[in-house]
Amino acid sequence: MLNPAAKIWNWLLYLTVGYGYRTWQAGVWLLALMLVGSGVFASAYPAHMIAARPHPMPFSAPIYALDVLLPIINLGQQDSWQPTGGALGVYWALIILGWAFTSALVAGLTGIVKQD
Numbered sequence: 001m002l003n004p005a006a007k008i009w010n011w012l013l014y015l016t017v018g019y020g021y022r023t024w025q026a027g028v029w030l031l032a033l034m035l036v037g038s039g040v041f042a043s044a045y046p047a048h049m050i051a052a053r054p055h056p057m058p059f060s061a062p063i064y065a066l067d068v069l070l071p072i073i074n075l076g077q078q079d080s081w082q083p084t085g086g087a088l089g090v091y092w093a094l095i096i097l098g099w100a101f102t103s104a105l106v107a108g109l110t111g112i113v114k115q116d
Helices: 004-020 024-046 063-069 088-108
Strands: 049-051 081-083
Touching: 004 024, 004 088, 024 063, 024 081, 024 088, 081 088
Parallel strands: none
Antiparallel strands: 049 081
């Protein structure tokens, strides 16, 4: 019998990557998170998005969400704009979830995660 924390972890593994058998699901989660982030950042702009440099790039909510979500690439939006208020919480959540789901997706695509 699993303890409550193990049950939650087991459930999360099933929903996110199908215990390693459906790592493509991590890509679906990344797409869903990008869409949610786009909506949040679009509604936060301009009141809750502060220019982080003197001449920022023009703001684009979908590109900003993608830039925050994907840990390796730099699209320039994250360097140009800083969220405040509730958008800041979404910003940090997307960074953390982006690392987790991108790692799972890369592991699945490269064969690091194998079904035995």
